[in-house]
Amino acid sequence: MRHTQRPRTPTSYTTMPRPQATRVPGRRALCWSAAVLTLLLAGAAAAEPVAAAAGPGKVQVVAALPNLGSIAGAIGGDRIEVTTIATGTQDAHFVDPKPSYIVKLRKADLLLINGLDLEIGWIPPLTQGARSARLLPGGAGYVDCSSGIAVVEIPSTLSRTEGDVHPYGNPHYLTDPLNAVTVAATIAEALKRADPSGAAFYDDNRRAFERRLYESLFGKEVVDLAGGAKLAREAQAGTLDAFLDGTTVAGAPLRARLGGWLGAMQAARGKPVVTYHKDYSYFAARFGIRVVDYVEPKPGIQPSAKHLGELVERLKQGDVKAILTRPYVEHRSTDSLAERTGVSIVTLPIEVGGAPEATDYFKLFDMVTGRIVQALTAAGRTSGG
Ligand SMILES: [Zn+2]
The missing domain is CATH 3.40.50.1980 (Nitrogenase molybdenum iron protein domain)
Structure with missing residues (x-):
């Protein structure tokens, strides 16, 4: 069963992806009414018995998007249980806020969001439905992963006119793998606040994630020679080419050893x-x-x-x-x-x-x-x- 473009009754919620050819411009993201919220709440109550059981003693993490869930899993390991809301085949701007996620949010210690209004159409109805103050903006469990990211394409005036869905600048920052280092640090800090006794574990995992990311991006050989953090700084400053061409190791420029995704x-x-x-x-x-x-x-x-x-x-x-x-x-x-x-x-x-x-x-x-x-x-x- 496929549902229509905009959910109108609780029974219209299904687990099927949205039809591909009916994507509606940005205004859809902003049209949540009190009536829809009420329906969501009613649906959430009905869906309660099928909620997943939480692992004993684990930090309950809800990630809005799969990339955030993947990074959280790498940092949190078996101390956390991650539930991801959107799937990788859904458009992150337009996700249906299914009532079952309200149930998951009620049990959540942390909510990881991409931020920059990417989830404006579907996270607010879910968090309001969950009625958990700690998952609302400013709450202890609300983690905006855009914190510390150098955002590009910030408009000179905030506007959603004509359906523009990037009102705070480009929200797709995790298409640059170096930004995942920043996100991993943000998530590690949030996990340490939620679960202080795991602090050393989270720090170790964050360092391992960073190392693996640098090796994947630059190649292991050049990371061993120059250091991943140094290469990341050069890349972020836009001087990586000059650094690779101007640094000679054993008679050859470092560029010759560049591997990984960049290579x-x-x-x-x-x-x-x-x-x-x-x-x-x-x-x-x-x-x-x-x-x-x-x-x-x-x-x-x-x-x-x-x-x-x-x-x-x-x-x-x-x-x-x-x-x-x-x-x-x-x-x-x-x-x-x-x-x-x-x-x-x-x-x-x-x-x-x-x-x-x-x-x-x-x-x-x-x-x-x-x-x-x-x-x-x-x-x-x-x-x-
Ligand atoms: Zn976008």
């Missing part, structure tokens, strides 16, 4: 792509690809025929080898663009669980970087390197 992505550097949604800004900056246009004219707004026509003209220039899209957005526009221009469509998730291989945050980037390199270097090897 693999060298073949795609500088290459232009079009993305469906404005969700790859952090990824593009980290890995050096160029997003030259978007299928959506504004984040959350489906394209008009006029915009698609302009995109066809742009794609006919021939330099863009791939349109990167997501599993959960409509495919009509990208199918039409591929048909009219011959440019490949690459459907990639940005969340853990968005594809069978993306079983954790590391495997997500293994898959994504591999597929992007393949797509951008498979045909017309123009100016890579």
